[in-house]
Amino acid sequence: MEQQGEEKMKKKVMVAIxxxxxxxxxxxxxxxxLGNTIHNSELLVFTAQPTTIDFGYTNNVLDPFCFTPELVAAIQENYKKVALVLLDKAKDICAxxxxxxxxxxxVGDPKKAICEAVEKFKIELLVLGSHGRGTVQRAFLGSVSNYCVHNAGCTVLVVRKPI
Structure with a gap:
């Protein structure tokens, strides 16, 4: 019975990387x-795999629409491997x-996938890093942290690295 009370008291914290x-x-x-809080909480480290393929690395000679389904599948498999490596590194940092x-x-658009994970896992505190983009860059590129601050169903902490 006491253990059940402890489980209810544990907060759920998610750090998106x-x-x-x-x-x-x-x-x-x-x-x-937040070490003391984290020690008494459940910590979830989350990362999103993109659903779209970034063709920014290709030159203009290549037509992105000529990629075969096999190539697209291989690129998506690579995204998955990168995500798993990121999460393994995060586990080591936590350990x-x-x-x-x-x-x-x-898999999904990072900002939407993060907000969906907050709901799915009943997260109470979401922690995100800030890329420090200016107003113009945010307007054109969007901001995951800004989106999550306005759409996540929990408290959001945006951590900005000192300059």
Whole structure:
């Protein structure tokens, strides 16, 4: 009975990461500054695998619409491998702080996938890193953290690396 009460008291915290240095900074910051809270909580480290293929690395000679389904499947499989490597690295970072974290990856637009995961896992605190984009870049590229602040069904903490 006492254990059931402890489980109810545990908060659920999620840190969303990507391949950027800033998201790993947010994870480290969370573990160092919210350590006592994290020790008494369930920590979920989350990353999203894109659904679209970034053709930015190709030159203009290649037509992105000529890619075969096999090539698209191979690229998506590579996204999955990258996500799993990111999550393994995050688990190691957590372990170095004495924290056992659950890891999850989902396929989808990162900002929407994060908000859906918040709902799915009943997260109470979402931690994100800030890429520090200016107003113009945010207007054109969008901002995952800005979207999550306005759409996640929980408290959102955006961690910005000092300049």
């Amino acid at each position: 990507d391949e950027s240095e800033l998201s790993h900074y947010a994870l480290e910051w969370t573990l160092e500054n 170095n702080h004495g924290i056992v974290a659950e890891t999850v990856t989902e």
